[in-house]
Amino acid sequence: MIQFLHVGKSFPGGRSALQDVSFQLERGEFAFLSGASGAGKTTLLKLIYREIEPTSGQILVNGRNVASIPRTKVPFLRRTIGVVFQNFRLISRKTVLENVSYLPRILGMSQQERKRLAYNTLRRVGLAHRMSAFPTELSGGEQQRVTIARALINRPEILIADEPTGNLDPELSWEILRLFLEINGKGTTVLLATHEHQYVRALGGRSLVLERGRLVVDEHVEGHVGDIESKPAEEAEDPIQPSTGDLM
Amino acid sequence: MLARILGYFFSEAAVSLRRSWKVSLVAIVIIAMSLFIGGTFLLLTSNLTRVVENWRGDARIVVYLTADKVAREDSQVLQLASEPPWVTAVEEISATEARSRFEATFPSVRELFKDWKEEPLPPSLEIAFEAEGADDGQLDEWLVSLRAHPSVVMVDDDRDWLRQLEALIAILTGLGAVIGLVLLTAAIFTIASVIRLTAYLYRDEIEVMRLVGATELYIRGPFYVEGVVQGLLGGLLAIAALYGGYVVLNPKASTTFLGNVLVDRFLSPEALVFLLVIGSVAGLLGAVLSLRREELGQ
Numbered sequence: 358m359i360q361f362l363h364v365g366k367s368f369p370g371g372r373s374a375l376q377d378v379s380f381q382l383e384r385g386e387f388a389f390l391s392g393a394s395g396a397g398k399t400t401l402l403k404l405i406y407r408e409i410e411p412t413s414g415q416i417l418v419n420g421r422n423v424a425s426i427p428r429t430k431v432p433f434l435r436r437t438i439g440v441v442f443q444n445f446r447l448i449s450r451k452t453v454l455e456n457v458s459y460l461p462r463i464l465g466m467s468q469q470e471r472k473r474l475a476y477n478t479l480r481r482v483g484l485a486h487r488m489s490a491f492p493t494e495l496s497g498g499e500q501q502r503v504t505i506a507r508a509l510i511n512r513p514e515i516l517i518a519d520e521p522t523g524n525l526d527p528e529l530s531w532e533i534l535r536l537f538l539e540i541n542g543k544g545t546t547v548l549l550a551t552h553e554h555q556y557v558r559a560l561g562g563r564s565l566v567l568e569r570g571r572l573v574v575d576e577h578v579e580g581h582v583g584d585i586e587s588k589p590a591e592e593a594e595d596p597i598q599p600s601t602g603d604l605m
Numbered sequence: 606m607l608a609r610i611l612g613y614f615f616s617e618a619a620v621s622l623r624r625s626w627k628v629s630l631v632a633i634v635i636i637a638m639s640l641f642i643g644g645t646f647l648l649l650t651s652n653l654t655r656v657v658e659n660w661r662g663d664a665r666i667v668v669y670l671t672a673d674k675v676a677r678e679d680s681q682v683l684q685l686a687s688e689p690p691w692v693t694a695v696e697e698i699s700a701t702e703a704r705s706r707f708e709a710t711f712p713s714v715r716e717l718f719k720d721w722k723e724e725p726l727p728p729s730l731e732i733a734f735e736a737e738g739a740d741d742g743q744l745d746e747w748l749v750s751l752r753a754h755p756s757v758v759m760v761d762d763d764r765d766w767l768r769q770l771e772a773l774i775a776i777l778t779g780l781g782a783v784i785g786l787v788l789l790t791a792a793i794f795t796i797a798s799v800i801r802l803t804a805y806l807y808r809d810e811i812e813v814m815r816l817v818g819a820t821e822l823y824i825r826g827p828f829y830v831e832g833v834v835q836g837l838l839g840g841l842l843a844i845a846a847l848y849g850g851y852v853v854l855n856p857k858a859s860t861t862f863l864g865n866v867l868v869d870r871f872l873s874p875e876a877l878v879f880l881l882v883i884g885s886v887a888g889l890l891g892a893v894l895s896l897r898r899e900e901l902g903q
Contacts, residue, residue, distance in 0.1 A: 435816060446812070446813045465609055
């Protein structure tokens with residue numbers, strides 16, 4: 358599904374962000390991409406959805422060489438990849454519904470179709486009741502869930518998340534992680550970048566570790582369920598229950 | 606599908622215009638000013654052209670004869686005057702008739718010739734002709750032969766002053782085009798700046814749109830529509846101002862010859878559409894200029 362073949366990326370000025378990175382992610386796999394800040398996680402993710410291009414090597418997504426896709430066709434690649442950003446990147450002047458249904462809108466769906474699809478997707482992340490709110494009226498966890506809903510709305514085959522818990526407190530972070538597991542359980546390939554290795558140990562799965570731009574670890578890690586169960590009981594029961602703010 | 610896309614472009618453009626209405630208003634006013642000035646020249650020259658066209662139909666060649674010759678007695682001149690196929694009529698004006706006409710046209714100075722024993726004005730031939738029927742070379746040749754005739758004192762060709770009037774129209778048209786073009790260029794750059802500013806305000810949104818899979822057409826479309834709408838509104842404002850000026854000036858102007866000539870009729874529907882099209886194209890150009898690839902952070 359995603360294949361990196363000796364990928365390198367240098368930025369102007371000669372700074373090397375990635376060096377000779379090779380790995381392959383299979384369909385339906387869940388992988389953590391971890392490493393310290395500046396290790397090259399965001400650069401690697403940006404290469405997948407062609408926000409930047411590699412300096413060397415090849416990146417294949419669904420068998421297509423991403424770097425050789427013409428600029429005008431890049432949007433069509435991006436429509437098959439859901440991206441969750443650390444800083445949410447929601448459009449503040451648009452409601453939750455408008456943010457989530459942006460892609461269906463540009464795909465030419467009718468307003469009714471868009472609303473139905475957005476409602477179903479928002480229900481999946483537990484935010485169907487906040488459709489008409491603006492991003493600024495939402496908590497950090499809610500905003501992140503809206504971002505996830507936006508990434509999921511076109512039923513992407515791949516979901517990429519860049520530090521999705523970076524701006525959240527630990528409780529909300531677990532909630533979001535459980536949501537990713539649930540999404541993965543339905544067949545979506547998930548690549549989640551985090552600098553917090555505790556999540557990898559707790560949830561288990563494929564672990565890719567970057568260090569100064571090099572892939573130094575590529576292994577399967579057994580999860581320690583106890584780490585999740587040690588979280589507050591109400592969190593563990595329903596990861597997508599409404600927040601206190603919603604109930605108020 | 607197309608209706609939905611256009612609907613999206615227009616709704617986003619409306620939001621953007623509302624969001625930055627002050628700078629948009631500046632762009633609209635500047636484009637209106639340039640179109641108003643261009644439109645004023647268009648109004649003047651179109652009226653002047655129409656008048657010249659009418660006068661051209663009435664254009665005559667007047668052949669003044671020596672005082673001792675009466676036209677009808679000089680069959681040779683008459684034959685020369687009537688010969689060409691483009692001549693439609695030749696009217697003989699005797700010296701007496703010329704004097705009567707003069708007195709009728711200028712009654713205040715009719716006393717001037719009271720004590721004159723001889724007729725003060727020469728007899729003449731007034732030649733009507735179809736300008737389209739003759740080429741200029743043939744006409745000029747014919748006029749030379751008329752002027753060379755011993756019975757002819759002078760040949761007065763109305764086309765001479767019509768040519769001068771046409772030259773004036775050409776100067777006015779050129780001047781209007783130059784001033785309009787300069788102002789329109791300024792308007793295009795103003796619109797470009799306004800849209801660049803709007804795009805800057807939306808830069809985060811544009812980045813998000815691009816990352817979720819919006820094509821460039823979707824990202825740029827609303828800005829293009831915004832430019833066209835600004836140009837169109839500028840055009841409408843210019844037309845309203847032109848019409849206002851016309852309504853105010855026309856009743857007063859029509860009492861004078863010059864006013865009657867210059868602001869007799871308002872612009873034709875085609876000219877109005879032309880102004881709107883120019884405004885829209887200027888707006889679109891401004892948007893295209895402002896959204897070059899590097900401007901949108903691609």
